[in-house]
Amino acid sequence: MMKWSSLLVVLFLLAGCIPKSYIETLGIISAVGYDLTEDERIRGTLVMYQFDAGETSTSQVVTGEADTSKGIRFATSRLTSHQLVSGQVRLEIFENELAKRGMMKYMDTLQRDAAISDMGYLATSEVPSEELLKSGNDEDRPNTGNYIQELIKKSIKEEAIPNAVLTSFLHDYYDTGKDPILPSLTLEDDKAVINGISLFQDDRYVHTTSHEHTFYIMLMKQEFDHGQFQVQLPKDALEKYHKKESIDQPGENALHVSIHELNSEHAITPSKGDPTKQSFKLKMEGRLLEITQDIDLKNEEAVETLEKEIAKQIKEHLQETLQVLIDNKVDPVGFGAKYNTQNRTNRVTKENWREQIPSLQVDFDVSFKLLRYGISE
Numbered sequence: 001m002m003k004w005s006s007l008l009v010v011l012f013l014l015a016g017c018i019p020k021s022y023i024e025t026l027g028i029i030s031a032v033g034y035d036l037t038e039d040e041r042i043r044g045t046l047v048m049y050q051f052d053a054g055e056t057s058t059s060q061v062v063t064g065e066a067d068t069s070k071g072i073r074f075a076t077s078r079l080t081s082h083q084l085v086s087g088q089v090r091l092e093i094f095e096n097e098l099a100k101r102g103m104m105k106y107m108d109t110l111q112r113d114a115a116i117s118d119m120g121y122l123a124t125s126e127v128p129s130e131e132l133l134k135s136g137n138d139e140d141r142p143n144t145g146n147y148i149q150e151l152i153k154k155s156i157k158e159e160a161i162p163n164a165v166l167t168s169f170l171h172d173y174y175d176t177g178k179d180p181i182l183p184s185l186t187l188e189d190d191k192a193v194i195n196g197i198s199l200f201q202d203d204r205y206v207h208t209t210s211h212e213h214t215f216y217i218m219l220m221k222q223e224f225d226h227g228q229f230q231v232q233l234p235k236d237a238l239e240k241y242h243k244k245e246s247i248d249q250p251g252e253n254a255l256h257v258s259i260h261e262l263n264s265e266h267a268i269t270p271s272k273g274d275p276t277k278q279s280f281k282l283k284m285e286g287r288l289l290e291i292t293q294d295i296d297l298k299n300e301e302a303v304e305t306l307e308k309e310i311a312k313q314i315k316e317h318l319q320e321t322l323q324v325l326i327d328n329k330v331d332p333v334g335f336g337a338k339y340n341t342q343n344r345t346n347r348v349t350k351e352n353w354r355e356q357i358p359s360l361q362v363d364f365d366v367s368f369k370l371l372r373y374g375i376s377e
Helices: 002-017 069-077 104-112 129-133 144-157 166-174 211-221 300-327 335-342 350-359
Strands: 026-036 042-050 059-066 083-085 091-095 121-125 181-188 191-201 204-208 227-233 255-271 274-291 361-370
Touching: 026 129, 026 144, 042 069, 042 129, 042 144, 059 069, 091 129, 091 144, 104 166, 121 144, 121 166, 129 144, 129 181, 144 181, 144 191, 191 211, 211 255, 211 300, 227 274, 227 300, 255 300, 255 335, 274 300, 274 335, 274 350, 300 350, 300 361, 335 350
Parallel strands: 026 083, 026 091, 091 121, 121 181, 274 361
Antiparallel strands: 026 042, 042 059, 181 191, 191 204, 227 255, 255 274
């Protein structure tokens, strides 16, 4: 009996030594933004959930400065009565000026912190991330950090931007012959929006693409299952197939074509022994959503001409987009990595591939197939 009593006393004392974290006392960090200050320090902005019954809001935003990303936690902890924990961090935003210095020093912190999800989203920002995370939010979201997270998630699902989780960034960074990319954010009417993707040389931000170039980078980088895009054709490209009964004159209006349910597959073939010469074969098919001229799409020849014109324009846009990549000496597609997978000798390295990118030549072979010609068919 004495043994059991002693054991119960010991267990009671040990239990009293275990610290308790009650949900009401916690500030659960959901999003973090990093900016570079004028004196070369880091300004960190934390968005956190709080579950204190006495508070009118379920979220709070705090900002502090430090010399390291880890130091931000200490700098901001004095600004709140809640105990800051990072178990729910789902979004990390880096201002462009900070990202230009290289992001791996911050990625190292994220990798080592077991409390931070490796499936959290990363993004860069053209404006200070503090402004983004404190911006207006007119949707039914608990805070702007959550809104941006859902915006990125939706855009990835719709194949409007590439995957942006931490593991994807690190995979592309460590893959020799390939550079990572991230979604780029900015403010429009005090609301966070995605304005393109950020290109990187290794871990250093160098350029933000337009929405159009974003699509063609993705077309080279991944295969589509249900994408959509628009393309403008020469206004007289299908002039001979214009419906005679139409009130519009042939070639009078610009010819815009909208495609949805886009499906694509591609194959990259490097030349043996020369990583700067590669071929890219792309097959696409999709459904016609809209066409801005009154074309007789019951005419099989008209449909074939339309398919060829679309393929021709896509090829031209791919060449233009490739030139943007070459000008910035980046390879988010992974042409260098593809060469390494097919060549055991004379493999490219991170250093020598960067110097060879300006000499990169890609022969694009593009085909496009319409799955249907209109909603009524």
